[in-house]
Amino acid sequence: MGPVELLHMSVFSQSFSPCGRFLAAGNNYGEIAVFSLSAALSPDASEASQKPILNFTAHDGPVFSLLSTDTHLLSAGNGEISAWSWAELIKKSTKAAWTRKPSYETSLEIPEINAMIINPKDNSLIVGGGDNNIHIMDMETGIFKSVLKGHTDYIHCLCFKEREEEILSGGEDGAVRIWDARTNRPVHCIEVFKYEECARPQFGKWISCLATDSDWMLCGGGPSLSLWHLRSMSPTSVFPLPGCQREAVFYQDLIMSVGEGPHVSHCLHGGTVKAQIPCTPSSLNTLALNLKNSEHRVMTVGGSSHQIDVFTNFSYRAFSLSF
């Protein structure tokens, strides 16, 4: 990667290893870089420890989604899903454990995969992407057992409610659809852009981020980021954030979201924006929290830059990892 390529790099996805000591990040060139958090966070960290311990090309197209299971790292790029063993990656071996492709209707363009989640109940992988459908794959057999159709435009994000076993999906068509995971049937469809409080017609109607926490749901994108109560299916608070949000998470009693604009927004459930922490990239695509490891409890964000900001204290940027 020359300096010109680094200048035009965007980080789209991140995932922490099961032990919590490593971070994998995927960029728009199809590369996956593995960083050692323990080295970067140790007291005698140097410039070299902020560089990846392993950097390899995983896919032909951008890696839009990364997901970690207990043993493997799943990456989605160019319409296919590859699995890499974490143990092998740490040993710097870049051989994929397996690669699978959902069945697409033929098209001139290969649809991308934008979101992947795991259903722990029946150990299945749920992916959604450019062909407007949600595919469900059984992790043990690797067979794509079902397809959920309903969206009219490509799917941005997926979410899973464990208690009710429901899948939530948000798409470019502006609809948030709720599906029953057991029966694979659609349950609800919320068109967020139709609600006046949230709608922002000057931007558009797409939904690019979804998050759930028991009965609450966060969604945002073209419309403002808003907190919904699912039982009543109505927005309770709307967050006055200027840009379009691309990822939002619930953390303790805060809501953290990233999107257009070089900052991480901390918001309260009531609808106020508590803080906006500045970051290096000019717009952010992904936010990840390392909750599996108490020693390396950090937040990392990546976006339209080759640098990934690391927050040890969530209130300010500590340092940056660099591709």
Add this chain to the structure above:
Amino acid sequence: MSSDAVKKRKPKVIRSEAGAPETKRGRAEGDQVTYPAGPHLIGQRKLFTAKNQDVRVYNEEVELEVRDPQQDYMLYKDTCAALAKLMEEIQELKAGGAKVQSVEIEERRTQCSVHFITLKKLNRLAHMRLKKGRDQTHEAKQRVDVLHLQLQNLLYEVMHLQKEIGKCLEFRSQHEEIELVSEEEFFQEAPAEISRPHVTRDDQHQLTLARLDWELEQRKRLAEQYKMSLARKEKIQKAIEQKREYLSSLQPGLQNIMQASLPVQEYLAIPFEHMQKQAEVARHLPPPLYVLLVQAGAYGQACDKNLSVSISGDVDEAKALSRPPEDSQGTSVGATEHSQTLIFFSSVQLDDKRKEMLRRHPLSLCVDLKCKDGSVLHLFFYYLMNLNILTVKTKVSTTTDLSGAVSAGELLNSESLLNCLYASDHGKETPNPANRYQFDKVGITTFGDYVSDLGHPFVWVQKLGGLQFSSGGAQSGLTGSALSASHMERTMKLLRGRLQARLALHKQFSSLEHSIIPVSSECQHLFPAKVVSGLVRWTTMSCQEFTELGFVQHVLKAGLVHETDLFFMATVERGTARLRAAVVMNPRYPDVAPLFSLSLHWKGERSGRTDDNLQAMESEVNVFRSELQGPRPGLQLLTNQIQRLCVCLDVYLETESQVCDGSEGPKEFPREKMCLRTARGPSRLKPFKYNHPQGFFSHR
């Protein structure tokens, strides 16, 4: 004898008083000896008055032999004691009040006188003893002296004789220095009347004489021979002179023939004459220029018919330089001496010193590189003698007039034409580290001030001249011709490539300024048939203006901008939308691709930093540049990049109104481009990739 009667003889000693006769005083008062007394014990002296034989003679000398010195000494002591005693008595008497004329005193006085007389005699005797002793000694000494002298004389004679003998024995006759032939040879060679064997065999002396005679004979004969040879040599010398004159008379004739053959040479393309002349001048070139001449000439002959080398400059000055010992060294030494008082020098003197330090060798090389289209790159190489570096100046001559483009002013500027031929070879500072010390002496702070005058001291120029300066980087260990040869081909190719690139850019710029993007037929497949956005302005910028732009800060921070780069601004418009692109072009174009930074003015101001789609457009031209190279040598990169920008702007504007829903009014830009999907991925990027020949746009 001692009791002889007192008889007065001719006394030399006058007795003042009469002495009372006493036995002690019965001493002979002899007179002094008037004539040397021989050891006559009984010296009969003639009295002045005639005396008979039985007159007793008073001879004190004789008495002297008889008396015993020891006894005399005792006598003396007694006399002294008696005298003392008498004096005491007299003293007592006088003290007792006796009269001076009393009888006792008189008596005693008389006795004292007698004692005195005795003393006197004794004294005399002592003196006489002494004298006698001395005389005897003296005689003995004289005898010894005489003998000693005789001894000395004899010794001296002996020595003299010995010396003479020595000299005689050492005598070398001259005849022994002459090397004579050995005896056997002599007897063999010499004729009988000289050798006379019957005599010489026995007599050494005769033999030697004979041998000397023979030697003389031989020498005379050889002297004769020598004279004859000398005469012959003279004759031959004269003959040679004549022939030489004849040859030199041929010279003008040959010159005429050479002149006449020049046209023939040209016709047959064997520039024999020219090469000879050049070789002649080349002898006076300084070594680096000579290496360059040889290597460039060799390369030209072997690989590149369009390269030619020639020498220009003043040959006489060069010859003058090589003759006396280096004047320049003298001035530089003078500079060291005066370094302390540099401040007090007037600026004129300092100027002179500087000029001296920066002096160029009078001869220079001119290398011409011709291109296929007829344009020529002239390179003038100079050698700075005191600094030991080569510099180069350039000139471009083209067949067509190149005054069209305003923005192309800098392209063929001879100052910057050869910038960064190799990466980071700016040619502003001298590559010779020793020059730093020389500059300090004459107060030159940067060589860059003089570069426009003296030429650029690029590192590749030094390498072509075989000069290698340790610069800390990896060194190849080659020097001189080997170094030059190893760099020649690559450098010439780079030079030619540079000229062609610049000329191509020149043409392209004049076209761009007329708002036409020249896309050649080989590159048509990269773009759709219809492109609506058009270039409206193409201008050049200075480095200062570039760094002040807001949307290029990321490029500056990444360290991709250098002072030697060229900066341009392209403006693409369609309808109300205006896209500004700031271009950073490295002098090594097209090996290093130009870098674009975008800023769109349409319904607000957006840049590549704020809008992900603009960043995607930037990466279309910056990152995927290898698609836009075009046919080798890739001179169409820039124009292709600009054309692609126009295409991307079209897509951006046409898909924008599509994606954004709920906008009122007619869309400004109707969808004309064929896109399968208008948004993809989390950042909802537009399809900027053009697919040929199907003609639709897709995502990367």
